[in-house]
Amino acid sequence: MTENILVWVEQRNGQIRKAAGEVLFEARRLCTGSGGKLVAFLAGGNVAQLAATLARYRTDKILVADDPSLESYSTERYTEALVCAVKKENPRYVMAAHTAMSQDLIPRAAARTDSACVTDITELREENDVLRAVHPMYSGKVLGVFELTSPLSFLTLRPNVFPPDLPDEIHESEMEQLAFNPAPVRAQVVATVASTGVKVELSEAPIIVSGGRGIKGPEHWPMLQELCDVLGAALGASRAVVDAGWIDHQHQVGQSGKTVSPKLYIAVGISGAVQHLAGMSSSKVIVAINNNPDALIFQSATYGIVGDCLEIVPKLTSACRTLLSES
Amino acid sequence: MKIAVCVKSVPDTEAKISILADQLTFDHAGIKFITSPFDEYAIEAALQLKERYGGEITAFSLGGEEVVEVLRNTLARGVDNGVHIKDPEFAGADPLTAAKILAAAIDGGDFQLILCGQQGVGGDNSQVPAMLAELLDLPQATLVVALEIEADKFKAHCEIEGAHQIVQGTLPAVISTGKGLNEPRYPSIKGVMAARRKEIVIKDAAALGLSGQLTASQRKVKLIALNAPPARPSGKMIAGDPATQAHQLARLLREEAKVI
Ligand SMILES: Cc1cc2nc3c(=O)[nH]c(=O)nc-3n(C[C@H](O)[C@H](O)[C@H](O)COP(=O)(O)OP(=O)(O)OC[C@H]3O[C@@H](n4cnc5c(N)ncnc54)[C@H](O)[C@@H]3O)c2cc1C
Ligand SMILES: Nc1ncnc2c1ncn2[C@@H]1O[C@H](COP(=O)(O)O)[C@@H](O)[C@H]1O
Numbered sequence: 001m002t003e004n005i006l007v008w009v010e011q012r013n014g015q016i017r018k019a020a021g022e023v024l025f026e027a028r029r030l031c032t033g034s035g036g037k038l039v040a041f042l043a044g045g046n047v048a049q050l051a052a053t054l055a056r057y058r059t060d061k062i063l064v065a066d067d068p069s070l071e072s073y074s075t076e077r078y079t080e081a082l083v084c085a086v087k088k089e090n091p092r093y094v095m096a097a098h099t100a101m102s103q104d105l106i107p108r109a110a111a112r113t114d115s116a117c118v119t120d121i122t123e124l125r126e127e128n129d130v131l132r133a134v135h136p137m138y139s140g141k142v143l144g145v146f147e148l149t150s151p152l153s154f155l156t157l158r159p160n161v162f163p164p165d166l167p168d169e170i171h172e173s174e175m176e177q178l179a180f181n182p183a184p185v186r187a188q189v190v191a192t193v194a195s196t197g198v199k200v201e202l203s204e205a206p207i208i209v210s211g212g213r214g215i216k217g218p219e220h221w222p223m224l225q226e227l228c229d230v231l232g233a234a235l236g237a238s239r240a241v242v243d244a245g246w247i248d249h250q251h252q253v254g255q256s257g258k259t260v261s262p263k264l265y266i267a268v269g270i271s272g273a274v275q276h277l278a279g280m281s282s283s284k285v286i287v288a289i290n291n292n293p294d295a296l297i298f299q300s301a302t303y304g305i306v307g308d309c310l311e312i313v314p315k316l317t318s319a320c321r322t323l324l325s326e327s
Numbered sequence: 328m329k330i331a332v333c334v335k336s337v338p339d340t341e342a343k344i345s346i347l348a349d350q351l352t353f354d355h356a357g358i359k360f361i362t363s364p365f366d367e368y369a370i371e372a373a374l375q376l377k378e379r380y381g382g383e384i385t386a387f388s389l390g391g392e393e394v395v396e397v398l399r400n401t402l403a404r405g406v407d408n409g410v411h412i413k414d415p416e417f418a419g420a421d422p423l424t425a426a427k428i429l430a431a432a433i434d435g436g437d438f439q440l441i442l443c444g445q446q447g448v449g450g451d452n453s454q455v456p457a458m459l460a461e462l463l464d465l466p467q468a469t470l471v472v473a474l475e476i477e478a479d480k481f482k483a484h485c486e487i488e489g490a491h492q493i494v495q496g497t498l499p500a501v502i503s504t505g506k507g508l509n510e511p512r513y514p515s516i517k518g519v520m521a522a523r524r525k526e527i528v529i530k531d532a533a534a535l536g537l538s539g540q541l542t543a544s545q546r547k548v549k550l551i552a553l554n555a556p557p558a559r560p561s562g563k564m565i566a567g568d569p570a571t572q573a574h575q576l577a578r579l580l581r582e583e584a585k586v587i
Contacts (some may be wrong), residue, residue: 102485104469107454109463116547141344145552168439186497187466194490264586285584301562315573
């Protein structure tokens, strides 16, 4: 059976979100297997040029809702545009990256169309001709497997989990404007304020260096930031140090912070409480630096160092700097 | 101002989850159930608004017996009414089903504000608030970390990756709360005593006019298994003095793991 997929491509400030690219690649893989059509859907104000760049994800069709009324985000208006695109294309699956904005939009669209919805998916696999989605639950202690047999399912994919492919520079794709009628809305974004002090954003970062109570005090953040700078990493933190006021909540990784899945996660002076693991245990490689050989974090670590992080981290920074400058 | 708060009872995050033989449920024995941590911000926001503007707060919770303690605790914090929605037909409700049930319970209650947590910890779906807003045909703001209410308008700071979006809208509305919105209070002794005397209203499928409509076979999402995650391969400990350890690690990350 051909199973068409429509991907809601999230953009911000005229850029396609990296996680949206991963979803396009995964959708492409599934379509290639099923013979279905891949439709990329981009909504926004003045996004026609950006839409054209989506062809390199080997889309079959690019559907654009380019309207001044979509310039700033409104749940109601975006839901209307997305549902309008869904009705037109009649896909089997609607996919998006699992982000703050998709959490706002996708379930609303699923409710409007009375459809299945599974969020924060870390694996999609085809078994006996049906698609199954895996979603980690209970702090990652359990993997829920959901079968997608409904005629229409909305799915959001965890960033950094699905491998990106090589974009194709020359692919040609059909492009179409979505006729869309912007009705009045009752709530709308009136301003976006960028967070200060965030160099690399956590949820899409390929490498994260996180500090916990073991770094002893906020005066040691520069030490971790230097390692971040050398590795191009984002700075994370445990809840203990967020609650202690050493750093802003937006850096917190875990159950009540962000869920991340980088290729490399370096936990510095973090004990490895289950609520912390909940946010980072799907990382590919985990490094733990802790002075307590019995710390729980070592059970999840790919590489472990028992030692004083205040001593190890500066040495690691210079070792990495040397190694990276050699190549 | 009439405020509805949706609270979910979830296993304590420390709890050991033992999957039962059916591979679809886990053993509730010995598990402590708590108010989903994000719902605590919703409860606190409701209490602060009531302190400021007066009014009445009703908490709604869908679930089995594990809900009762959580509702008592919610009442003990100063919430006025508790509604326990339970029916065997509702067991194992997926988020859309839960939203439909909650919408049926909330609809017609003349609420100016419906507060939810950003995410029910454990299930980690982050779906119910936006679904509820749709089903009740109301505007919404999700993942809210700052909230102002003035007459029939709201202004909410919604956390997105690396930024805040400031959303303005009209009431009634559905708001989902994130960490940082406020500091949830603990119940006082007086509150605990008062909560004992409050009645928890029970509503079943019949009372909500939903008999036979949202049973397991009618749901759109089908859970087919709860699996244990694959064990991570055991790691490598790097020995030596700090300089050797640091050097070794850098080399392994580059040459073996190929991640830097
Ligand atoms: C509902 C709920 C939600 C939660 N959500 C989160 C969450 O989202 N994220 C989160 O992180 N936590 C969360 N927690 C808290 C969690 O349980 C832990 O308390 C927290 O993760 C501990 O932080 P930590 O590892 O920095 O501190 P500690 O547990 O105090 O660990 C510090 C570690 O540093 C080591 N250390 C000390 N000195 C040194 C040194 N010189 N060199 C190297 N190592 C050293 C120690 O051996 C220890 O292992 C939550 C808890 C609850 C109940
Ligand atoms: N069974 C339930 N009873 C009451 N409220 C719920 C229930 N399930 C979800 N909610 C509300 O919806 C929010 C998000 O839940 P979820 O979509 O399951 O992550 C929770 O924080 C609650 O406020």
